[in-house]
Amino acid sequence: MGQGTMSQSLRELRPIAQHASTVFVGQLALVVSGITDTIIVGRHSPHALAALSVGSALYVSVFVGLLGVLQALLPIWAELNGAQQKLALGRSFRQAIYLTFFLAAFGMLLLLTPGPALHYAQVPLSLQTEARQYLQILAFSLWPALFFRLFSTLNQALHRPRLVTLVQLASLLLKIPLSIWLTWGGAGVPALGASGSALATWVVNFAMMGVAFYLLSRHDLYRPYALWQRLEKPDWGALKGLLRQGLPSGLSIFVEVTSFTLMALFISRLGTTATASHQIAANLGALFYMVPLSVAIATSARTGHWLGAQAPVEVRRAIGTGLVITLSLSWSCAGLLWWGRFVIPTWYSPVVAVQQAASALLAWVALYHAADGLQTLCVFLLRCFRITVSTFVVYGSLLWGLGLGGGYALAYGFQWADASPWISPWSLKSDAFWVASSLALWATALVFSAMLWRVVRRQAQA
Numbered sequence: 255m256g257q258g259t260m261s262q263s264l265r266e267l268r269p270i271a272q273h274a275s276t277v278f279v280g281q282l283a284l285v286v287s288g289i290t291d292t293i294i295v296g297r298h299s300p301h302a303l304a305a306l307s308v309g310s311a312l313y314v315s316v317f318v319g320l321l322g323v324l325q326a327l328l329p330i331w332a333e334l335n336g337a338q339q340k341l342a343l344g345r346s347f348r349q350a351i352y353l354t355f356f357l358a359a360f361g362m363l364l365l366l367t368p369g370p371a372l373h374y375a376q377v378p379l380s381l382q383t384e385a386r387q388y389l390q391i392l393a394f395s396l397w398p399a400l401f402f403r404l405f406s407t408l409n410q411a412l413h414r415p416r417l418v419t420l421v422q423l424a425s426l427l428l429k430i431p432l433s434i435w436l437t438w439g440g441a442g443v444p445a446l447g448a449s450g451s452a453l454a455t456w457v458v459n460f461a462m463m464g465v466a467f468y469l470l471s472r473h474d475l476y477r478p479y480a481l482w483q484r485l486e487k488p489d490w491g492a493l494k495g496l497l498r499q500g501l502p503s504g505l506s507i508f509v510e511v512t513s514f515t516l517m518a519l520f521i522s523r524l525g526t527t528a529t530a531s532h533q534i535a536a537n538l539g540a541l542f543y544m545v546p547l548s549v550a551i552a553t554s555a556r557t558g559h560w561l562g563a564q565a566p567v568e569v570r571r572a573i574g575t576g577l578v579i580t581l582s583l584s585w586s587c588a589g590l591l592w593w594g595r596f597v598i599p600t601w602y603s604p605v606v607a608v609q610q611a612a613s614a615l616l617a618w619v620a621l622y623h624a625a626d627g628l629q630t631l632c633v634f635l636l637r638c639f640r641i642t643v644s645t646f647v648v649y650g651s652l653l654w655g656l657g658l659g660g661g662y663a664l665a666y667g668f669q670w671a672d673a674s675p676w677i678s679p680w681s682l683k684s685d686a687f688w689v690a691s692s693l694a695l696w697a698t699a700l701v702f703s704a705m706l707w708r709v710v711r712r713q714a715q716a
Contacts, residue, residue, distance in 0.1 A: 265571075273410075273556070278545060280421075282544055283426045288540065298438060309452070318359070322500070327496060328555060329558035332339075332561075336560060343479050348486060352493060353395070354404050358416045358479045362393045362396055387449045388452045399463075402459070406418045429455070432457060436449075436450030489503070509653055514536070538591065546584050547630055557638045592617060594616075595620070596613050621692045625695040641705065641709065652694045652701070653698060656693065661687030661690035
Protein backbone atom coordinates (compact mmCIF):
# COMPACT_ATOMS: atom_id res chain seq x y z
CA MET A 255 0.00 0.00 0.00
CA GLY A 256 2.75 2.45 1.01
CA GLN A 257 4.86 1.66 -2.04
CA GLY A 258 1.85 2.05 -4.33
CA THR A 259 1.01 5.46 -2.88
CA MET A 260 4.64 6.53 -3.23
CA SER A 261 4.66 5.40 -6.85
CA GLN A 262 1.50 7.39 -7.59
CA SER A 263 3.00 10.53 -6.02
CA LEU A 264 6.19 10.16 -8.03
CA ARG A 265 4.08 9.89 -11.16
CA GLU A 266 3.20 13.58 -10.77
CA LEU A 267 6.45 14.66 -9.15
CA ARG A 268 8.60 13.85 -12.16
CA PRO A 269 6.66 15.76 -14.88
CA ILE A 270 6.04 18.76 -12.63
CA ALA A 271 9.68 18.91 -11.53
CA GLN A 272 10.97 18.56 -15.09
CA HIS A 273 8.58 21.21 -16.40
CA ALA A 274 9.30 23.58 -13.50
CA SER A 275 13.08 23.20 -13.77
CA THR A 276 13.00 23.96 -17.48
CA VAL A 277 10.80 27.02 -16.95
CA PHE A 278 13.02 28.14 -14.08
CA VAL A 279 16.15 28.12 -16.22
CA GLY A 280 14.42 30.32 -18.79
CA GLN A 281 12.98 32.66 -16.15
CA LEU A 282 16.37 32.79 -14.47
CA ALA A 283 17.89 34.00 -17.73
CA LEU A 284 15.41 36.90 -17.78
CA VAL A 285 16.04 37.81 -14.16
CA VAL A 286 19.81 37.57 -14.61
CA SER A 287 19.36 40.02 -17.46
CA GLY A 288 17.67 42.44 -15.06
CA ILE A 289 20.26 41.86 -12.35
CA THR A 290 23.03 42.41 -14.87
CA ASP A 291 21.46 45.72 -15.88
CA THR A 292 21.31 46.74 -12.22
CA ILE A 293 24.97 45.88 -11.67
CA ILE A 294 26.13 47.51 -14.92
CA VAL A 295 24.12 50.69 -14.36
CA GLY A 296 25.03 50.74 -10.66
CA ARG A 297 28.72 50.62 -11.52
CA HIS A 298 28.13 53.46 -13.98
CA SER A 299 26.71 55.82 -11.32
CA PRO A 300 24.35 55.82 -8.31
CA HIS A 301 22.18 58.43 -10.06
CA ALA A 302 21.74 56.19 -13.11
CA LEU A 303 20.88 53.27 -10.82
CA ALA A 304 18.22 55.36 -9.05
CA ALA A 305 16.75 56.37 -12.43
CA LEU A 306 16.75 52.70 -13.47
CA SER A 307 14.92 51.82 -10.25
CA VAL A 308 12.16 54.35 -10.95
CA GLY A 309 11.89 53.56 -14.67
CA SER A 310 11.93 49.80 -14.25
CA ALA A 311 9.28 50.04 -11.51
CA LEU A 312 6.88 51.74 -13.92
CA TYR A 313 7.75 49.47 -16.85
CA VAL A 314 7.38 46.28 -14.84
CA SER A 315 4.05 47.50 -13.44
CA VAL A 316 2.66 47.93 -16.96
CA PHE A 317 4.35 44.96 -18.62
CA VAL A 318 3.57 42.35 -15.98
CA GLY A 319 -0.04 43.50 -15.71
CA LEU A 320 -0.49 43.00 -19.47
CA LEU A 321 1.50 39.78 -19.32
CA GLY A 322 -0.90 38.51 -16.67
CA VAL A 323 -3.78 38.70 -19.15
CA LEU A 324 -1.89 36.44 -21.57
CA GLN A 325 -0.52 34.13 -18.90
CA ALA A 326 -4.06 33.48 -17.64
CA LEU A 327 -4.75 31.70 -20.95
CA LEU A 328 -2.47 28.84 -19.87
CA PRO A 329 -5.16 26.75 -18.09
CA ILE A 330 -7.58 27.27 -21.00
CA TRP A 331 -5.09 25.93 -23.53
CA ALA A 332 -3.92 23.18 -21.18
CA GLU A 333 -7.53 21.99 -20.85
CA LEU A 334 -8.05 22.03 -24.63
CA ASN A 335 -4.84 20.07 -25.05
CA GLY A 336 -5.86 17.57 -22.37
CA ALA A 337 -9.24 17.14 -24.08
CA GLN A 338 -7.44 16.57 -27.43
CA GLN A 339 -9.11 19.62 -29.02
CA LYS A 340 -6.00 20.65 -30.93
CA LEU A 341 -7.62 22.67 -33.73
CA ALA A 342 -9.69 24.61 -31.20
CA LEU A 343 -6.48 25.43 -29.36
CA GLY A 344 -4.95 26.69 -32.60
CA ARG A 345 -7.94 28.98 -33.27
CA SER A 346 -7.79 30.30 -29.72
CA PHE A 347 -4.08 31.09 -30.12
CA ARG A 348 -4.67 33.03 -33.33
CA GLN A 349 -7.39 35.09 -31.67
CA ALA A 350 -5.01 35.75 -28.79
CA ILE A 351 -2.67 37.45 -31.29
CA TYR A 352 -5.31 40.18 -31.73
CA LEU A 353 -5.56 40.46 -27.97
CA THR A 354 -1.79 40.91 -27.79
CA PHE A 355 -1.94 43.80 -30.28
CA PHE A 356 -4.60 45.59 -28.22
CA LEU A 357 -2.68 45.10 -24.99
CA ALA A 358 0.57 46.36 -26.53
CA ALA A 359 -1.12 49.53 -27.84
CA PHE A 360 -2.58 50.27 -24.41
CA GLY A 361 0.74 49.61 -22.69
CA MET A 362 2.63 51.88 -25.07
CA LEU A 363 0.23 54.71 -24.29
CA LEU A 364 0.91 54.34 -20.58
CA LEU A 365 4.69 54.14 -20.94
CA LEU A 366 4.88 57.16 -23.24
CA THR A 367 2.92 59.30 -20.77
CA PRO A 368 4.49 58.58 -17.35
CA GLY A 369 4.10 62.16 -16.11
CA PRO A 370 1.08 61.61 -13.81
CA ALA A 371 2.66 58.58 -12.13
CA LEU A 372 5.99 60.36 -11.60
CA HIS A 373 4.21 63.44 -10.26
CA TYR A 374 1.90 61.49 -7.93
CA ALA A 375 4.80 59.51 -6.50
CA GLN A 376 6.78 62.79 -6.07
CA VAL A 377 9.81 61.38 -7.86
CA PRO A 378 12.63 63.97 -7.68
CA LEU A 379 12.97 66.05 -10.85
CA SER A 380 16.64 65.06 -11.06
CA LEU A 381 15.54 61.46 -11.77
CA GLN A 382 12.53 62.13 -13.98
CA THR A 383 14.35 63.05 -17.20
CA GLU A 384 16.45 59.89 -17.40
CA ALA A 385 13.52 57.74 -16.23
CA ARG A 386 11.33 59.16 -19.05
CA GLN A 387 14.00 58.39 -21.66
CA TYR A 388 14.26 54.84 -20.31
CA LEU A 389 10.48 54.33 -20.60
CA GLN A 390 10.21 55.83 -24.09
CA ILE A 391 12.65 53.26 -25.44
CA LEU A 392 10.97 50.35 -23.69
CA ALA A 393 7.52 51.43 -24.91
CA PHE A 394 8.49 50.48 -28.45
CA SER A 395 9.73 47.07 -27.34
CA LEU A 396 6.42 46.15 -25.68
CA TRP A 397 4.77 44.44 -28.67
CA PRO A 398 7.62 41.97 -29.34
CA ALA A 399 7.98 41.29 -25.60
CA LEU A 400 4.27 40.47 -25.24
CA PHE A 401 4.20 38.30 -28.35
CA PHE A 402 7.09 36.22 -27.08
CA ARG A 403 5.24 35.79 -23.80
CA LEU A 404 2.21 34.58 -25.75
CA PHE A 405 4.49 32.06 -27.45
CA SER A 406 5.85 31.09 -24.02
CA THR A 407 2.36 30.55 -22.58
CA LEU A 408 1.45 28.27 -25.48
CA ASN A 409 4.51 26.12 -24.92
CA GLN A 410 3.86 25.89 -21.20
CA ALA A 411 0.27 24.78 -21.87
CA LEU A 412 1.62 22.05 -24.17
CA HIS A 413 4.12 20.90 -21.48
CA ARG A 414 6.95 21.74 -23.91
CA PRO A 415 8.82 24.73 -22.40
CA ARG A 416 12.26 23.68 -23.66
CA LEU A 417 12.21 25.77 -26.85
CA VAL A 418 11.29 28.90 -24.89
CA THR A 419 14.10 28.31 -22.41
CA LEU A 420 16.67 27.88 -25.17
CA VAL A 421 15.64 31.18 -26.75
CA GLN A 422 15.78 32.95 -23.38
CA LEU A 423 19.27 31.61 -22.69
CA ALA A 424 20.46 32.71 -26.12
CA SER A 425 18.99 36.18 -25.53
CA LEU A 426 21.10 36.53 -22.39
CA LEU A 427 24.28 36.05 -24.42
CA LEU A 428 23.20 38.97 -26.60
CA LYS A 429 21.86 41.19 -23.82
CA ILE A 430 24.87 41.33 -21.48
CA PRO A 431 27.49 42.66 -23.94
CA LEU A 432 24.94 45.05 -25.46
CA SER A 433 24.05 46.48 -22.04
CA ILE A 434 27.71 46.96 -21.13
CA TRP A 435 28.49 48.66 -24.42
CA LEU A 436 25.47 50.99 -24.53
CA THR A 437 25.49 51.86 -20.83
CA TRP A 438 29.18 52.63 -20.48
CA GLY A 439 29.82 53.65 -24.09
CA GLY A 440 32.74 52.83 -26.34
CA ALA A 441 33.64 52.33 -30.03
CA GLY A 442 32.13 55.69 -30.91
CA VAL A 443 28.97 55.25 -28.83
CA PRO A 444 28.51 57.69 -25.91
CA ALA A 445 27.69 56.40 -22.42
CA LEU A 446 23.88 56.28 -22.26
CA GLY A 447 23.42 55.21 -18.65
CA ALA A 448 20.04 53.68 -17.87
CA SER A 449 18.82 54.42 -21.40
CA GLY A 450 21.58 52.18 -22.75
CA SER A 451 20.21 49.17 -20.89
CA ALA A 452 16.73 49.98 -22.26
CA LEU A 453 18.07 50.14 -25.82
CA ALA A 454 19.74 46.75 -25.36
CA THR A 455 16.40 45.34 -24.17
CA TRP A 456 14.70 46.74 -27.29
CA VAL A 457 17.13 44.92 -29.58
CA VAL A 458 16.84 41.64 -27.67
CA ASN A 459 13.01 41.68 -27.59
CA PHE A 460 12.76 42.04 -31.37
CA ALA A 461 15.28 39.25 -31.85
CA MET A 462 13.30 36.92 -29.57
CA MET A 463 10.05 37.70 -31.38
CA GLY A 464 11.67 36.87 -34.71
CA VAL A 465 12.84 33.49 -33.42
CA ALA A 466 9.35 32.76 -32.05
CA PHE A 467 7.75 33.48 -35.44
CA TYR A 468 10.24 31.19 -37.15
CA LEU A 469 9.63 28.31 -34.72
CA LEU A 470 5.84 28.59 -34.96
CA SER A 471 6.01 28.34 -38.73
CA ARG A 472 8.63 25.57 -39.04
CA HIS A 473 8.75 23.33 -35.97
CA ASP A 474 6.93 19.99 -36.02
CA LEU A 475 5.59 20.52 -32.48
CA TYR A 476 2.97 23.01 -33.68
CA ARG A 477 1.70 21.26 -36.82
CA PRO A 478 -1.15 19.31 -35.14
CA TYR A 479 -2.60 22.63 -33.94
CA ALA A 480 -2.61 24.25 -37.40
CA LEU A 481 -1.29 27.50 -35.93
CA TRP A 482 0.36 28.79 -39.08
CA GLN A 483 -2.51 29.45 -41.43
CA ARG A 484 -4.54 32.42 -42.63
CA LEU A 485 -5.42 34.62 -39.66
CA GLU A 486 -9.17 34.78 -39.16
CA LYS A 487 -10.98 38.04 -38.54
CA PRO A 488 -11.34 39.02 -34.90
CA ASP A 489 -13.95 36.80 -33.26
CA TRP A 490 -15.42 39.13 -30.66
CA GLY A 491 -17.14 36.28 -28.86
CA ALA A 492 -13.86 34.39 -28.56
CA LEU A 493 -11.97 37.53 -27.53
CA LYS A 494 -14.59 38.23 -24.89
CA GLY A 495 -14.07 34.73 -23.52
CA LEU A 496 -10.31 35.24 -23.40
CA LEU A 497 -10.75 38.58 -21.64
CA ARG A 498 -13.20 37.10 -19.15
CA GLN A 499 -10.42 34.80 -17.98
CA GLY A 500 -7.47 37.08 -18.62
CA LEU A 501 -8.60 40.53 -17.49
CA PRO A 502 -9.25 39.75 -13.79
CA SER A 503 -6.01 37.75 -13.69
CA GLY A 504 -4.13 40.59 -15.34
CA LEU A 505 -5.58 43.07 -12.85
CA SER A 506 -4.65 40.74 -9.99
CA ILE A 507 -1.07 40.51 -11.19
CA PHE A 508 -1.03 44.26 -11.76
CA VAL A 509 -2.04 44.82 -8.13
CA GLU A 510 0.50 42.24 -6.94
CA VAL A 511 3.34 43.72 -8.94
CA THR A 512 2.50 47.38 -8.32
CA SER A 513 2.32 46.72 -4.60
CA PHE A 514 5.95 45.69 -5.09
CA THR A 515 7.13 48.17 -7.72
CA LEU A 516 5.37 51.28 -6.40
CA MET A 517 7.55 50.94 -3.34
CA ALA A 518 10.41 52.11 -5.55
CA LEU A 519 8.55 55.30 -6.45
CA PHE A 520 7.63 56.12 -2.86
CA ILE A 521 11.09 55.19 -1.58
CA SER A 522 12.70 57.46 -4.20
CA ARG A 523 11.68 60.42 -2.01
CA LEU A 524 14.13 59.20 0.63
CA GLY A 525 17.15 59.84 -1.58
CA THR A 526 19.62 58.04 -3.82
CA THR A 527 20.94 55.64 -1.16
CA ALA A 528 17.48 54.40 -0.17
CA THR A 529 16.41 54.05 -3.81
CA ALA A 530 19.57 52.21 -4.86
CA SER A 531 19.42 49.82 -1.89
CA HIS A 532 15.75 49.09 -2.60
CA GLN A 533 16.64 48.27 -6.22
CA ILE A 534 19.08 45.64 -4.95
CA ALA A 535 16.43 44.15 -2.65
CA ALA A 536 13.83 44.23 -5.43
CA ASN A 537 16.21 42.49 -7.84
CA LEU A 538 16.87 39.68 -5.40
CA GLY A 539 13.18 39.38 -4.58
CA ALA A 540 12.42 39.04 -8.29
CA LEU A 541 15.20 36.47 -8.70
CA PHE A 542 13.95 34.19 -5.92
CA TYR A 543 10.34 34.67 -7.05
CA MET A 544 11.22 32.73 -10.20
CA VAL A 545 11.41 29.53 -8.13
CA PRO A 546 7.76 29.37 -6.98
CA LEU A 547 6.62 30.96 -10.25
CA SER A 548 8.17 28.10 -12.24
CA VAL A 549 6.55 25.49 -10.00
CA ALA A 550 3.20 27.32 -10.22
CA ILE A 551 3.34 27.38 -14.03
CA ALA A 552 4.19 23.69 -14.22
CA THR A 553 1.58 22.67 -11.63
CA SER A 554 -1.21 24.74 -13.21
CA ALA A 555 -0.38 23.34 -16.66
CA ARG A 556 -0.55 19.81 -15.26
CA THR A 557 -3.76 20.56 -13.35
CA GLY A 558 -5.40 22.12 -16.41
CA HIS A 559 -4.42 19.10 -18.51
CA TRP A 560 -6.06 16.69 -16.08
CA LEU A 561 -9.15 18.88 -15.81
CA GLY A 562 -9.50 18.71 -19.59
CA ALA A 563 -8.99 14.94 -19.47
CA GLN A 564 -11.67 14.73 -16.72
CA ALA A 565 -9.38 12.95 -14.25
CA PRO A 566 -10.21 14.44 -10.82
CA VAL A 567 -7.93 12.11 -8.85
CA GLU A 568 -4.95 13.19 -10.96
CA VAL A 569 -5.98 16.83 -10.48
CA ARG A 570 -5.75 16.54 -6.70
CA ARG A 571 -2.49 14.61 -6.91
CA ALA A 572 -0.92 17.32 -9.10
CA ILE A 573 -2.04 20.06 -6.69
CA GLY A 574 -0.63 18.21 -3.66
CA THR A 575 2.68 17.59 -5.39
CA GLY A 576 2.97 21.25 -6.37
CA LEU A 577 2.32 22.37 -2.79
CA VAL A 578 5.05 20.13 -1.37
CA ILE A 579 7.60 21.31 -3.94
CA THR A 580 6.70 24.98 -3.48
CA LEU A 581 6.88 25.03 0.30
CA SER A 582 10.19 23.15 0.34
CA LEU A 583 11.88 25.42 -2.17
CA SER A 584 10.44 28.71 -0.94
CA TRP A 585 11.61 28.21 2.63
CA SER A 586 15.04 27.12 1.43
CA CYS A 587 15.37 30.28 -0.66
CA ALA A 588 14.25 32.43 2.27
CA GLY A 589 17.01 30.89 4.34
CA LEU A 590 19.61 31.70 1.69
CA LEU A 591 18.50 35.33 1.60
CA TRP A 592 18.75 35.58 5.38
CA TRP A 593 22.22 34.10 5.64
CA GLY A 594 23.59 36.02 2.67
CA ARG A 595 22.16 39.43 3.53
CA PHE A 596 25.53 40.93 4.47
CA VAL A 597 27.55 39.60 1.53
CA ILE A 598 25.20 39.82 -1.45
CA PRO A 599 24.86 43.65 -1.49
CA THR A 600 28.63 44.01 -1.97
CA TRP A 601 28.23 42.39 -5.40
CA TYR A 602 25.95 45.20 -6.54
CA SER A 603 27.48 48.43 -5.34
CA PRO A 604 30.86 49.60 -4.03
CA VAL A 605 29.16 52.30 -1.91
CA VAL A 606 29.20 51.25 1.77
CA ALA A 607 26.03 53.18 2.65
CA VAL A 608 24.09 51.38 -0.10
CA GLN A 609 25.45 48.00 1.06
CA GLN A 610 24.38 48.58 4.67
CA ALA A 611 20.90 49.77 3.71
CA ALA A 612 20.41 46.80 1.37
CA SER A 613 21.53 44.32 4.06
CA ALA A 614 18.78 45.58 6.39
CA LEU A 615 16.17 45.19 3.64
CA LEU A 616 17.15 41.62 2.75
CA ALA A 617 16.06 40.34 6.16
CA TRP A 618 12.54 41.46 5.31
CA VAL A 619 12.82 40.15 1.75
CA ALA A 620 13.43 36.68 3.24
CA LEU A 621 10.19 36.88 5.25
CA TYR A 622 8.38 38.25 2.20
CA HIS A 623 9.53 35.39 -0.02
CA ALA A 624 8.50 32.69 2.45
CA ALA A 625 4.87 33.73 1.91
CA ASP A 626 5.25 34.67 -1.75
CA GLY A 627 5.80 31.08 -2.85
CA LEU A 628 2.59 29.77 -1.30
CA GLN A 629 0.35 32.56 -2.55
CA THR A 630 1.82 32.35 -6.07
CA LEU A 631 1.03 28.65 -6.41
CA CYS A 632 -2.46 29.08 -4.95
CA VAL A 633 -3.46 31.90 -7.29
CA PHE A 634 -2.26 29.96 -10.36
CA LEU A 635 -4.25 26.91 -9.29
CA LEU A 636 -7.37 28.96 -8.54
CA ARG A 637 -7.25 30.21 -12.15
CA CYS A 638 -7.50 26.62 -13.31
CA PHE A 639 -10.93 26.54 -11.64
CA ARG A 640 -11.85 29.92 -13.22
CA ILE A 641 -11.62 31.72 -9.86
CA THR A 642 -10.20 35.11 -10.83
CA VAL A 643 -12.41 37.98 -9.64
CA SER A 644 -12.23 37.09 -5.93
CA THR A 645 -8.44 36.80 -6.08
CA PHE A 646 -8.34 40.31 -7.54
CA VAL A 647 -10.43 41.59 -4.60
CA VAL A 648 -8.10 39.91 -2.09
CA TYR A 649 -5.01 41.33 -3.78
CA GLY A 650 -6.46 44.83 -3.88
CA SER A 651 -7.56 44.77 -0.25
CA LEU A 652 -4.43 43.26 1.27
CA LEU A 653 -1.50 44.08 -1.01
CA TRP A 654 -2.56 47.61 -1.86
CA GLY A 655 -4.43 48.39 1.34
CA LEU A 656 -2.42 46.71 4.09
CA GLY A 657 0.88 46.36 2.22
CA LEU A 658 1.45 49.51 0.19
CA GLY A 659 -0.87 51.74 2.26
CA GLY A 660 0.49 50.42 5.53
CA GLY A 661 4.08 50.91 4.40
CA TYR A 662 3.33 54.48 3.35
CA ALA A 663 1.75 55.18 6.73
CA LEU A 664 4.72 53.74 8.61
CA ALA A 665 7.25 55.66 6.50
CA TYR A 666 5.53 59.02 6.11
CA GLY A 667 2.43 59.11 8.30
CA PHE A 668 3.98 58.96 11.77
CA GLN A 669 6.58 61.69 11.78
CA TRP A 670 5.20 63.58 14.75
CA ALA A 671 6.53 63.40 18.29
CA ASP A 672 3.69 61.30 19.73
CA ALA A 673 4.25 58.34 17.39
CA SER A 674 4.17 54.98 19.11
CA PRO A 675 7.61 53.59 20.07
CA TRP A 676 7.15 50.50 17.88
CA ILE A 677 6.32 52.68 14.86
CA SER A 678 8.95 55.41 15.11
CA PRO A 679 11.96 53.17 14.22
CA TRP A 680 10.53 52.78 10.70
CA SER A 681 9.59 56.40 10.10
CA LEU A 682 11.26 57.75 6.98
CA LYS A 683 12.91 54.40 6.23
CA SER A 684 12.44 52.07 3.27
CA ASP A 685 12.20 49.17 5.76
CA ALA A 686 8.64 50.30 6.50
CA PHE A 687 7.39 49.26 3.08
CA TRP A 688 8.97 45.81 3.30
CA VAL A 689 7.57 45.26 6.81
CA ALA A 690 4.01 46.07 5.76
CA SER A 691 4.27 44.18 2.48
CA SER A 692 5.55 41.05 4.21
CA LEU A 693 2.60 41.07 6.62
CA ALA A 694 0.15 41.66 3.77
CA LEU A 695 1.60 38.83 1.70
CA TRP A 696 1.34 36.39 4.58
CA ALA A 697 -2.33 37.31 5.02
CA THR A 698 -2.87 36.84 1.27
CA ALA A 699 -1.21 33.42 1.32
CA LEU A 700 -3.47 32.25 4.14
CA VAL A 701 -6.64 33.47 2.40
CA PHE A 702 -5.70 31.86 -0.92
CA SER A 703 -4.81 28.60 0.82
CA ALA A 704 -8.26 28.50 2.39
CA MET A 705 -9.90 29.23 -0.98
CA LEU A 706 -7.94 26.48 -2.71
CA TRP A 707 -8.68 23.98 0.06
CA ARG A 708 -12.40 24.71 -0.32
CA VAL A 709 -12.30 24.18 -4.11
CA VAL A 710 -10.36 20.91 -3.86
CA ARG A 711 -12.62 19.61 -1.09
CA ARG A 712 -15.72 20.48 -3.14
CA GLN A 713 -14.30 18.66 -6.16
CA ALA A 714 -13.49 15.58 -4.03
CA GLN A 715 -17.06 15.50 -2.70
CA ALA A 716 -18.47 15.83 -6.21
